[in-house]
Amino acid sequence: MEYFQLKNIPNVKYTRKYSDNIQYGTAGFRTKANALEHVLYRMGLLAVLRSKVKNAAIGLMITASHNIESDNGVKLIDPAGEMLEASWERIATNLVNVEDRNLVSTIKHIIKEENINMSVDAIVITGRDTRESSPTLLNAAVMGIKALYGIVQDFGIVTTPQLHYLVVCTNTKSNYGDPTLHGYYVKLSEAFKYVRQKQINNGQYVAELLLDAANGVGAIAVKEFQKYLGTTLAINIYNDGYGKLNFMCGADFVKVEQVPPVNFHVKRNFRSVSIDGDADRIVYFYVDEYEKFHILDGDKIATLIAEYLKELLKESHLSFQLGLVQTAYANGSSTDYILNVLQIPAVCVSTGIKHLHNKALEFDIGIYFEANGHGTVLFKETVIKTIKEAVTNPERSTNEKEAASKLLNIINMINQTVGDALSDMLLVETILHAKGWDIMEWEKMYDDLPNKQIKMKVYDKSIITTTNVGTQCITPEGLQDAIDEIVSQYKRGRCFVRPSGTEDIVRIYAECENLCDLDKLIKDVASVVY
Ligand code: NG1
Ligand code: ZN
Structure with missing residues (x-):
């Protein structure tokens, strides 16, 4: 494509009306809905470029998940259902924040730097949540997609995991499933x-x-x-x-x-x-x-799944490397249980689903869950193939084949493209059913350490920077020492402070052995954050 075809960009309707910079954060761009129209237009443009680079369909989801109704957001979904690649998060942040007069030159720069073949067709699969602002924002995104001659496949109101599923199915041509909501x-x-x-x-x-x-x-x-x-x-x-x-x-x-x-x-x-x-x-x-x-919570769900998968693997005499991925918000008791009772490796990564998903891919069967209940299970293709063979192998016993068949159905029930509340619910229900458990029985697997999470409004959350998967503050100077000093006074105490990537707040998480100490621990830490 010649650059002169970019002459309609920027669209006067979607000029940048806010001078504040916005970042592609933990889950894409999120802020007040009324500040997002130009962001959506530009993300529409970017989705087309991304689709051309990957020569595959890209997802564009409009949602602000658990945030208040007046917020909204947008994130791009890469061809295999993953979150947008980190280097493109930087490209996205730059594209969204440039002045209108520099928009065309920035697009040209991306095309050149990423060596994009503009003659490749681009498909962008769009979806939105039920927020009142979502249709207007979708229009902005569609205008962006069309400005670069991309093809829009809109699925209307869908859950985020449904959109991930649709992207994967579209790109794998029915290998994973039928690319429709019915599918x-x-x-x-x-x-x-x-x-x-x-x-x-x-x-x-x-x-x-x-x-x-x-x-x-x-x-x-x-x-x-x-x-x-x-x-x-x-x-x-x-x-x-x-x-x-x-x-x-x-x-x-x-x-x-x-x-x-x-x-x-x-x-x-x-x-x-x-x-x-x-x-x-x-x-x-x-x-x-x-x-x-x-x-x-997510930790209890992850341990339930891990234990059940371990049992089924044993029954089917199949041996794969299981791993469980968590973040620092995971309850300390859950990690102890995974390591000591289940004897499965537990890995802690930074907050944000992309970190968990990428780590889980390293295992034959990788289970990942954030404590907040966001997670899924990933099975390597070779694992699925071996399980399929086991189901029909005449040399295997009936018990082994039955266990392998259960595993196969469980794999089909799981939305492997991303954490999915409804798929996870079906999985938990299946496991509880198989074990004949009510919720009290399940809870007995281990006792959570008393824990608490609070949000704090601070003048500028970017003053707080962290390392070690978000558990240690680097700046402001002295803050981490003060936190360590407080935490050391509590039995099995753990507490960390990090700026949210999705809200304009700082999060404080604390846990300790005695419930009666918990409020004091978190309040003391909050007092040094001010
Ligand atoms: P932030 O706001 O960066 O803490 C929150 C969740 C993440 C993730 C994202 C996306 C907590 C502590 N943090 O991120 O786990 O789910 O939202 O929705 O729950
Ligand atoms: Zn959500």
Whole structure:
């Protein structure tokens, strides 16, 4: 393409109206929705360039996940479902922040530097959450995509994991699944129903749960799932879209506040779940007969999955290298359990799904979960091939073949393209069903250390910089020493401070052996952050 065809760029409607710089952060660009139109237009342009470079379809998702309704955001999804490559995050940040008069020259520069063949067709697969601002932002992105002659395949309102799935299926030409929403629901629900077969309840396990959908897109997806699941799982949905998005509900609220969501009919000792605003996170919880709240978070989900996979591998006499990837927000007890009881390697990486996903790819079977409930399991192609062979191998015993067949169905139930609240829910339900467990039985796997997370507004969060997967402050000088001094006074104490990559706040996480010490520990640390 000759450069003169860039003459309609920038589009007058989408000029840069804000002078503040914005960063491609933990999950793309996120800020107040009304400051994002030019960002979406430019990300549309960039998605086309990325698609041409990779000669594959690229995803563009409009969401701000668990953030408040007035925020919004955008992220690009690479061809195999991964988050955008780090070097392109820098390109994106630069492109979004340049002056309008430098936009064309910046595009030309990217084309030259990345050696982009502009004659290659570009496909951008778009999706959005239920936020009021999302349609306007989608229009801006589409204008950007069309300005560089890209092809738009819009799937409308979808969950973030559904969009990852659609990108992967489009690029792998049906190897992973059918690139439609129907294909997504069929793939996951058929595998779920097959494992359960005719026996819907088992032991203490009852096939019914309460679900808080955060008033987000997850409510739409769950209702759709219900059609495919039939009577195999009864899901009672609360916060299904009529209330305010993520307001006192959803997985982030329940995990951080450690209380049930609003507008939720709590049933004592009853299995309940909360998903977040774009349905990529899930936590389980229940309230006991003494009104005590119990949370079973991403760590508990990861350990449950790891233990079950280990059992199935043993039963099928298959041997693969299992690994579990966490972040520093993982409860210390979960890491001890993984290392000492499950005897599986546990690796800690920086916050943000891309770090977990990339690390998990290093194992034959890599399980990754953030404590907030965002995670999935990745199986190497060679592993899947071996399991498939085991299912039909006449030299194997019936037991071995059955275990291998269960493994295969579990693989089909998992959205390997990214953490997916609904796929994770089907997986947890399958495991609890297989074990005949209720939620109390599952909780007994290990006891969480008392823990707390708070958000702090500071004048400028960029003053705090960190190292060692976000657990040690480098600046401001002296801050880490002060934190270490406080933490050393608490038994099994651990506390760290890092600036959020998705909100204009600083996060403080603390855990220690005694619940009665926890508030003091976190308050003392908060007082030195000011
Ligand atoms: P930040 O805001 O950078 O802490 C949060 C979550 C991440 C990840 C992203 C994207 C915590 C402590 N942090 O990132 O794990 O999920 O949002 O949604 O939960
Ligand atoms: Zn989310």
